Amino acid sequence: MRRSAAVYHKFTEDEIRQANSVDILSLARGYGYEPEKAGRKAVHMKHSGGLYIFPENNRFFQWTGPDDGIKGGAIDFVMREENLSFPEAVGKLIGKEYAAEARQVAPYEKKERGPLELPDKADNMKRAYWYLVSVRGISPQIVSHFMNRKMIYQEKKYGNCVFVGYDAEGTPRYCSMRAARENSSFKMDATGSDKSYPFFHEGTSDLLIVTEAPIDLMSHASIAADFYGRDWTEDHRISTGCLWNGAIDRYLEGHPQIRRLVFAVDNDYLARDKDGQFRNWGQLTAAKWVREYTGRGFQCAVHVPHLNDFNTDLVERRKGRSVEDLDRLRMAELEAEFNRDAVEEPENEDEQEMEA
Template sequence: MDMEGTTMKKGMPFSKEQISRANRVNLIDFAKSNGYILENGGRRALHAKQSGGLYFFKDNNKYYHFSTDTHGGPIDFVMQFWNMEFKKAVAYLLESELPQYQPTSQPVKEQGQLVLPEKAPNFRRVAWYLIHVRGIDPEIVSCLMHEKKLYQDKSGNCVFVGYDHEGMVKYCSLRGTRLEHPFKQDRPYSDKSYPFHIVGNSHKVYVCESPIDAMSHATLAKLASQDWKTDHRISLGCLSDQALKRFLHYYPNIAEIVFFLDNDKDATFQNGSPAPNWGQEAALNFVKKYLDLGYTSVIATPVTEDLNGDLLAYHNIIHNKERCGTLDYGIEL
C-alpha cells in the first residue's frame, strides 16, 4: 500500500498538487500531534510504543508496520490507522496545519559499529529492579550477567546484549530502571536480527517480544519446578521475525517454536476505537509461516498483557496464598 504514485482520476476532488502536498505532511510531527509516543528505534527511525511494531523513518517520511507488514506515506498511514477512504484521508491531512516534510540530501551510508555503553562499577540497581520490581529469579539474573548478556550502565539502565555465533556483539537494548521516568532504547548500529538469547539444549524455542519477557518465562518455568535451562528463549525486540530466522540458521536442530507474544487485547487506535491485538495477530501469522517451513509451531498467550505481567500476577497469588495458608504452585506454561 503506497499512494506516492497516485494520479488524478476522473471526478477526483483533489488536484495532483494537493495530493502531493497531503503526502508531504511531516509524518513524524503528525504522529506526535495525534498522541503517538515515539522513542528511538535506531539511527533512521522512531518507534511508536504499543502500536504493533510501528516505525517512522526520518529520511523518507514513510512508516512500516511489522504486525501487518504494511508501509507507505502519510496518506497510507491515515487510511490504515484512521480507517479512512482515500479522499477523506487527503482532506484530513490538508486540513492539518503541520509543517511539510523537508527532505535532506542523502548522506553517504555510514558503516558504523555498535559500541556498548560503559559499565557501572556495580550492577546493584539493575539487580534490584529485575528481581524486586520485575520479579525475575535471582539465579537467572546472575547467570545472564555472568554470560555478559546483561549489565548496568553508568546511568543505571539495564543493558541487554545479543551476540553472533562467534561471540561478537551485534545487538544492544537499554531499559530504564527509574519507575518515574520510563526509558527504552536500542543503541545506534544495533541489529535486531541478532536476538537476546537465553541458551537451552532442547529442540524447542520460546519466542518472546522483549528480554524481560524471556527472563520472566524462564522464572515461571523455575517456579513450576522445571529446569529453566532446558529450552531456548529469544526476544525479537519488536514484532519482526528477523531474529528468529537468524536464530534458526544458527540452531538447525530446533524442531518446535512456541510464540509467546504480547496479548494486546486492550489496544486502541489514536481515536480511541478498538485496534487489533497486534501481538496475537503477529503470532498467528508467524505460526502459519513456520508450519509451512516444517516446524512444529504453536501459540501461547499471556493471561495479562505480557509474560512479565503474568509473572507479577503469579507472585501476587503466591503472596496472598501464603498469607492465607493455602499455597498451590500449579503453573501452566
C-alpha cells in the same frame, strides 16, 4: 545517546519547520522500510513491528515493539532511526551543518548502520539487579545467569539496564537499554544495533521459545522455574526486540536441531488500530508466525499471557494471585474499556480517525 563534540548551531523556527516538512514516507523508504497500504489515511511499514506513517499530516506512530508509543514528525523520525540529538537531526534534514565552526552544506543521505556502540559499564550492577529482581520479579538465579555471561549489565552514566545480543563468534551485535526505575518507560536500542541478533539463552532441546523483550524472556523462564518446577535452561529462548521475525530466522539458521517453536509474545488485548478498533498485535503476529513456520515444517504453538505480557503475569503471581485471578483482572480491564466506549461513542465517522 551519542552527542557531537561540536558547538551546535541554533536553528531558526523556519529551519525547524523546513526540517519537519521533509516527507517521512520518503525517509522511511531511505531507511529500508517497505510501505504497504493500511487504511484510508495510514501507510503501514512491513516488518516494522507496527510503524504507521500518515502522509496527510507527515507524521508517524509506532504501535508496538521497543519504541511502542513513539510518534512525531520528520525530526523525531530521524532522531529515532539514527539516535541523533535534535539539532543533529534538524541539520541532517535541511542539509545544513550544525557545527558553528563548519557551515558547509551537506545533502541528506541515508546513514548505513555503523558498528554497535555499547554504553559504558558501571562499576557494579546493584541498581540493575535490584530493578530486575525486586521490581520486575525475575528470579535472582536467572538474572545472575545472564549477568555472569555479560549479556546484562548496568550503564555507567544513567544506571539503565543494558541487554546485549551476540553473534556466533561472541561479538556484541545488538543492545537494548531500559530504565532501572519503577515508573519510567524509557527504552531504546543502542546505535548500530542489529535486531536480527537476539538476546538469547541457548538450550539443549529441540524447542525454541520466542518472546518480544529480554525481560519477557526472563519472566517466562521465571514462571516456568518458580511456579511449575521446570528446568528453564533446557529449551532455547530468544527475544526478538519487536514483532519482526528476523531474529527467529537467524537463530534457526544456527540451530538446525530445533523442530518446535512456541510463540510467547504479548497479549495486546487493549491495543487499538488507527480507526480505534481493538487489534491484538502480538497475538495476530503469533498466528501469522504459526502459519508461516508450520509451512516450513516446524511444530508450532502459542503461549498467551493472561495479562498484557509475561512480566505482568509474573509480578502479579509474586503477589500471590492465581491464574484465575489474572483472568479476572483481564476481563475487568476489558469490561472497563467496553463501558468507556459505550459512553464515548462518537457521533460521526470522522471523530474515529486517529490524531497522529
